[in-house]
Amino acid sequence: MFDLELPWWEYAARAAAIYLFLLVMMRVTGKRTIGQFTPFDLLVVMLLSESVSPGLTGGDNSVHAGVIVATTLIVMNVVIAYITSHSRKMADIIDGTPVLLGRDGKIFDEVVKKCRVAEGDVEQALREADCPLEKMKCAFLEADGKITILQN
Incomplete structure:
Protein backbone atom coordinates (compact mmCIF):
# COMPACT_ATOMS: atom_id res chain seq x y z
CA MET A 1 0.00 0.00 0.00
CA GLY A 96 -6.83 32.63 -24.95
CA THR A 97 -8.37 35.96 -25.94
CA PRO A 98 -11.92 37.08 -26.73
CA VAL A 99 -13.09 36.78 -30.33
CA LEU A 100 -15.52 39.23 -31.94
CA LEU A 101 -18.46 37.20 -33.29
CA GLY A 102 -20.59 40.10 -34.51
CA ARG A 103 -21.05 43.84 -34.58
CA ASP A 104 -23.87 46.30 -35.18
CA GLY A 105 -26.60 43.69 -35.58
CA LYS A 106 -24.57 41.46 -37.92
CA ILE A 107 -23.18 38.07 -36.93
CA PHE A 108 -19.89 37.14 -38.63
CA ASP A 109 -20.80 33.65 -39.89
CA GLU A 110 -17.26 32.69 -40.90
CA VAL A 111 -15.87 33.60 -37.49
CA VAL A 112 -18.69 31.74 -35.74
CA LYS A 113 -17.98 28.63 -37.83
CA LYS A 114 -14.22 28.91 -37.30
CA CYS A 115 -14.78 29.05 -33.53
CA ARG A 116 -17.15 26.07 -33.78
CA VAL A 117 -20.01 27.98 -32.17
CA ALA A 118 -23.51 26.81 -32.97
CA GLU A 119 -25.93 29.43 -34.32
CA GLY A 120 -28.29 28.48 -31.54
CA ASP A 121 -25.68 29.40 -28.93
CA VAL A 122 -25.42 32.94 -30.30
CA GLU A 123 -29.20 33.22 -30.44
CA GLN A 124 -29.44 31.95 -26.86
CA ALA A 125 -26.88 34.53 -25.69
CA LEU A 126 -28.94 37.26 -27.39
CA ARG A 127 -32.08 36.06 -25.63
CA GLU A 128 -30.32 35.85 -22.26
CA ALA A 129 -29.10 39.42 -22.73
CA ASP A 130 -32.64 40.42 -23.73
CA CYS A 131 -31.18 41.94 -26.87
CA PRO A 132 -32.73 41.65 -30.32
CA LEU A 133 -30.16 41.15 -33.07
CA GLU A 134 -30.70 44.62 -34.52
CA LYS A 135 -29.82 46.23 -31.15
CA MET A 136 -26.63 44.20 -30.68
CA LYS A 137 -23.54 46.40 -30.62
CA CYS A 138 -20.99 43.57 -30.23
CA ALA A 139 -20.97 39.83 -29.55
CA PHE A 140 -17.84 38.26 -28.12
CA LEU A 141 -16.76 34.68 -27.56
CA GLU A 142 -14.87 35.09 -24.31
CA ALA A 143 -11.71 33.16 -23.44
CA ASP A 144 -13.74 30.98 -21.05
CA GLY A 145 -16.18 29.98 -23.82
CA LYS A 146 -19.10 32.17 -22.82
CA ILE A 147 -20.76 34.54 -25.28
CA THR A 148 -21.07 38.15 -24.15
CA ILE A 149 -23.51 40.53 -25.80
CA LEU A 150 -23.16 44.33 -25.67
CA GLN A 151 -26.19 46.43 -26.61
CA ASN A 152 -26.47 49.84 -28.27
Missing part, protein backbone atom coordinates in the same frame (compact mmCIF):
# COMPACT_ATOMS: atom_id res chain seq x y z
CA PHE A 2 2.84 2.42 0.75
CA ASP A 3 5.65 0.98 -1.43
CA LEU A 4 6.42 2.83 -4.65
CA GLU A 5 7.03 0.75 -7.77
CA LEU A 6 8.95 3.55 -9.54
CA PRO A 7 11.27 6.34 -8.37
CA TRP A 8 9.29 9.26 -6.87
CA TRP A 9 10.48 11.71 -9.52
CA GLU A 10 9.04 9.55 -12.32
CA TYR A 11 5.53 10.05 -10.94
CA ALA A 12 6.09 13.81 -10.88
CA ALA A 13 7.47 13.75 -14.44
CA ARG A 14 4.52 11.67 -15.67
CA ALA A 15 2.01 14.01 -14.03
CA ALA A 16 3.73 17.11 -15.43
CA ALA A 17 3.89 15.66 -18.95
CA ILE A 18 0.23 14.64 -18.96
CA TYR A 19 -0.84 17.97 -17.44
CA LEU A 20 0.99 19.92 -20.15
CA PHE A 21 -0.33 17.62 -22.88
CA LEU A 22 -3.94 18.06 -21.72
CA LEU A 23 -3.44 21.83 -21.35
CA VAL A 24 -2.30 22.04 -24.98
CA MET A 25 -5.16 19.79 -26.12
CA MET A 26 -7.74 21.97 -24.35
CA ARG A 27 -6.33 25.08 -26.04
CA VAL A 28 -6.34 23.36 -29.45
CA THR A 29 -9.95 22.17 -29.13
CA GLY A 30 -11.23 25.71 -28.70
CA LYS A 31 -13.13 27.93 -26.32
CA ARG A 32 -16.56 26.37 -26.72
CA THR A 33 -15.27 23.00 -25.57
CA ILE A 34 -14.29 24.60 -22.29
CA GLY A 35 -17.19 27.01 -21.94
CA GLN A 36 -20.25 24.83 -22.39
CA PHE A 37 -20.27 21.08 -21.95
CA THR A 38 -22.75 19.07 -23.90
CA PRO A 39 -23.43 15.52 -22.70
CA PHE A 40 -20.93 14.36 -25.35
CA ASP A 41 -18.26 16.75 -24.01
CA LEU A 42 -18.82 15.47 -20.49
CA LEU A 43 -18.42 11.91 -21.72
CA VAL A 44 -15.13 12.82 -23.42
CA VAL A 45 -13.80 14.45 -20.24
CA MET A 46 -14.74 11.41 -18.16
CA LEU A 47 -13.08 9.07 -20.64
CA LEU A 48 -10.01 11.31 -20.80
CA SER A 49 -9.54 11.03 -17.07
CA GLU A 50 -9.81 7.26 -17.28
CA SER A 51 -7.44 7.06 -20.24
CA VAL A 52 -4.63 9.08 -18.66
CA SER A 53 -4.96 7.59 -15.18
CA PRO A 54 -2.64 4.62 -15.79
CA GLY A 55 -0.11 6.95 -17.41
CA LEU A 56 -0.01 9.12 -14.31
CA THR A 57 0.98 6.35 -11.92
CA GLY A 58 2.41 3.72 -14.26
CA GLY A 59 -0.06 1.22 -12.83
CA ASP A 60 1.10 1.83 -9.26
CA ASN A 61 -1.86 1.90 -6.88
CA SER A 62 0.09 2.90 -3.77
CA VAL A 63 -0.96 5.80 -1.60
CA HIS A 64 2.40 7.50 -2.06
CA ALA A 65 2.13 7.41 -5.86
CA GLY A 66 -1.30 9.01 -5.70
CA VAL A 67 -0.07 11.70 -3.32
CA ILE A 68 2.95 12.50 -5.50
CA VAL A 69 0.81 12.73 -8.65
CA ALA A 70 -1.89 14.84 -6.97
CA THR A 71 0.71 17.18 -5.47
CA THR A 72 2.43 17.58 -8.83
CA LEU A 73 -0.86 18.39 -10.59
CA ILE A 74 -1.80 20.96 -7.95
CA VAL A 75 1.65 22.56 -8.06
CA MET A 76 1.50 22.70 -11.87
CA ASN A 77 -1.90 24.38 -11.66
CA VAL A 78 -0.62 26.95 -9.15
CA VAL A 79 2.44 27.66 -11.31
CA ILE A 80 0.31 28.16 -14.43
CA ALA A 81 -2.06 30.45 -12.46
CA TYR A 82 0.91 32.46 -11.17
CA ILE A 83 2.43 32.80 -14.64
CA THR A 84 -0.84 33.87 -16.25
CA SER A 85 -1.58 36.39 -13.49
CA HIS A 86 1.84 38.01 -13.89
CA SER A 87 2.19 37.97 -17.67
CA ARG A 88 -0.49 39.21 -20.06
CA LYS A 89 1.27 37.52 -22.99
CA MET A 90 1.33 34.14 -21.24
CA ALA A 91 -2.30 34.61 -20.17
CA ASP A 92 -3.26 35.18 -23.80
CA ILE A 93 -1.33 32.07 -24.89
CA ILE A 94 -2.65 29.79 -22.15
CA ASP A 95 -6.13 31.18 -21.51
Whole structure:
Protein backbone atom coordinates (compact mmCIF):
# COMPACT_ATOMS: atom_id res chain seq x y z
CA MET A 1 0.00 0.00 0.00
CA PHE A 2 2.84 2.42 0.75
CA ASP A 3 5.65 0.98 -1.43
CA LEU A 4 6.42 2.83 -4.65
CA GLU A 5 7.03 0.75 -7.77
CA LEU A 6 8.95 3.55 -9.54
CA PRO A 7 11.27 6.34 -8.37
CA TRP A 8 9.29 9.26 -6.87
CA TRP A 9 10.48 11.71 -9.52
CA GLU A 10 9.04 9.55 -12.32
CA TYR A 11 5.53 10.05 -10.94
CA ALA A 12 6.09 13.81 -10.88
CA ALA A 13 7.47 13.75 -14.44
CA ARG A 14 4.52 11.67 -15.67
CA ALA A 15 2.01 14.01 -14.03
CA ALA A 16 3.73 17.11 -15.43
CA ALA A 17 3.89 15.66 -18.95
CA ILE A 18 0.23 14.64 -18.96
CA TYR A 19 -0.84 17.97 -17.44
CA LEU A 20 0.99 19.92 -20.15
CA PHE A 21 -0.33 17.62 -22.88
CA LEU A 22 -3.94 18.06 -21.72
CA LEU A 23 -3.44 21.83 -21.35
CA VAL A 24 -2.30 22.04 -24.98
CA MET A 25 -5.16 19.79 -26.12
CA MET A 26 -7.74 21.97 -24.35
CA ARG A 27 -6.33 25.08 -26.04
CA VAL A 28 -6.34 23.36 -29.45
CA THR A 29 -9.95 22.17 -29.13
CA GLY A 30 -11.23 25.71 -28.70
CA LYS A 31 -13.13 27.93 -26.32
CA ARG A 32 -16.56 26.37 -26.72
CA THR A 33 -15.27 23.00 -25.57
CA ILE A 34 -14.29 24.60 -22.29
CA GLY A 35 -17.19 27.01 -21.94
CA GLN A 36 -20.25 24.83 -22.39
CA PHE A 37 -20.27 21.08 -21.95
CA THR A 38 -22.75 19.07 -23.90
CA PRO A 39 -23.43 15.52 -22.70
CA PHE A 40 -20.93 14.36 -25.35
CA ASP A 41 -18.26 16.75 -24.01
CA LEU A 42 -18.82 15.47 -20.49
CA LEU A 43 -18.42 11.91 -21.72
CA VAL A 44 -15.13 12.82 -23.42
CA VAL A 45 -13.80 14.45 -20.24
CA MET A 46 -14.74 11.41 -18.16
CA LEU A 47 -13.08 9.07 -20.64
CA LEU A 48 -10.01 11.31 -20.80
CA SER A 49 -9.54 11.03 -17.07
CA GLU A 50 -9.81 7.26 -17.28
CA SER A 51 -7.44 7.06 -20.24
CA VAL A 52 -4.63 9.08 -18.66
CA SER A 53 -4.96 7.59 -15.18
CA PRO A 54 -2.64 4.62 -15.79
CA GLY A 55 -0.11 6.95 -17.41
CA LEU A 56 -0.01 9.12 -14.31
CA THR A 57 0.98 6.35 -11.92
CA GLY A 58 2.41 3.72 -14.26
CA GLY A 59 -0.06 1.22 -12.83
CA ASP A 60 1.10 1.83 -9.26
CA ASN A 61 -1.86 1.90 -6.88
CA SER A 62 0.09 2.90 -3.77
CA VAL A 63 -0.96 5.80 -1.60
CA HIS A 64 2.40 7.50 -2.06
CA ALA A 65 2.13 7.41 -5.86
CA GLY A 66 -1.30 9.01 -5.70
CA VAL A 67 -0.07 11.70 -3.32
CA ILE A 68 2.95 12.50 -5.50
CA VAL A 69 0.81 12.73 -8.65
CA ALA A 70 -1.89 14.84 -6.97
CA THR A 71 0.71 17.18 -5.47
CA THR A 72 2.43 17.58 -8.83
CA LEU A 73 -0.86 18.39 -10.59
CA ILE A 74 -1.80 20.96 -7.95
CA VAL A 75 1.65 22.56 -8.06
CA MET A 76 1.50 22.70 -11.87
CA ASN A 77 -1.90 24.38 -11.66
CA VAL A 78 -0.62 26.95 -9.15
CA VAL A 79 2.44 27.66 -11.31
CA ILE A 80 0.31 28.16 -14.43
CA ALA A 81 -2.06 30.45 -12.46
CA TYR A 82 0.91 32.46 -11.17
CA ILE A 83 2.43 32.80 -14.64
CA THR A 84 -0.84 33.87 -16.25
CA SER A 85 -1.58 36.39 -13.49
CA HIS A 86 1.84 38.01 -13.89
CA SER A 87 2.19 37.97 -17.67
CA ARG A 88 -0.49 39.21 -20.06
CA LYS A 89 1.27 37.52 -22.99
CA MET A 90 1.33 34.14 -21.24
CA ALA A 91 -2.30 34.61 -20.17
CA ASP A 92 -3.26 35.18 -23.80
CA ILE A 93 -1.33 32.07 -24.89
CA ILE A 94 -2.65 29.79 -22.15
CA ASP A 95 -6.13 31.18 -21.51
CA GLY A 96 -6.83 32.63 -24.95
CA THR A 97 -8.37 35.96 -25.94
CA PRO A 98 -11.92 37.08 -26.73
CA VAL A 99 -13.09 36.78 -30.33
CA LEU A 100 -15.52 39.23 -31.94
CA LEU A 101 -18.46 37.20 -33.29
CA GLY A 102 -20.59 40.10 -34.51
CA ARG A 103 -21.05 43.84 -34.58
CA ASP A 104 -23.87 46.30 -35.18
CA GLY A 105 -26.60 43.69 -35.58
CA LYS A 106 -24.57 41.46 -37.92
CA ILE A 107 -23.18 38.07 -36.93
CA PHE A 108 -19.89 37.14 -38.63
CA ASP A 109 -20.80 33.65 -39.89
CA GLU A 110 -17.26 32.69 -40.90
CA VAL A 111 -15.87 33.60 -37.49
CA VAL A 112 -18.69 31.74 -35.74
CA LYS A 113 -17.98 28.63 -37.83
CA LYS A 114 -14.22 28.91 -37.30
CA CYS A 115 -14.78 29.05 -33.53
CA ARG A 116 -17.15 26.07 -33.78
CA VAL A 117 -20.01 27.98 -32.17
CA ALA A 118 -23.51 26.81 -32.97
CA GLU A 119 -25.93 29.43 -34.32
CA GLY A 120 -28.29 28.48 -31.54
CA ASP A 121 -25.68 29.40 -28.93
CA VAL A 122 -25.42 32.94 -30.30
CA GLU A 123 -29.20 33.22 -30.44
CA GLN A 124 -29.44 31.95 -26.86
CA ALA A 125 -26.88 34.53 -25.69
CA LEU A 126 -28.94 37.26 -27.39
CA ARG A 127 -32.08 36.06 -25.63
CA GLU A 128 -30.32 35.85 -22.26
CA ALA A 129 -29.10 39.42 -22.73
CA ASP A 130 -32.64 40.42 -23.73
CA CYS A 131 -31.18 41.94 -26.87
CA PRO A 132 -32.73 41.65 -30.32
CA LEU A 133 -30.16 41.15 -33.07
CA GLU A 134 -30.70 44.62 -34.52
CA LYS A 135 -29.82 46.23 -31.15
CA MET A 136 -26.63 44.20 -30.68
CA LYS A 137 -23.54 46.40 -30.62
CA CYS A 138 -20.99 43.57 -30.23
CA ALA A 139 -20.97 39.83 -29.55
CA PHE A 140 -17.84 38.26 -28.12
CA LEU A 141 -16.76 34.68 -27.56
CA GLU A 142 -14.87 35.09 -24.31
CA ALA A 143 -11.71 33.16 -23.44
CA ASP A 144 -13.74 30.98 -21.05
CA GLY A 145 -16.18 29.98 -23.82
CA LYS A 146 -19.10 32.17 -22.82
CA ILE A 147 -20.76 34.54 -25.28
CA THR A 148 -21.07 38.15 -24.15
CA ILE A 149 -23.51 40.53 -25.80
CA LEU A 150 -23.16 44.33 -25.67
CA GLN A 151 -26.19 46.43 -26.61
CA ASN A 152 -26.47 49.84 -28.27
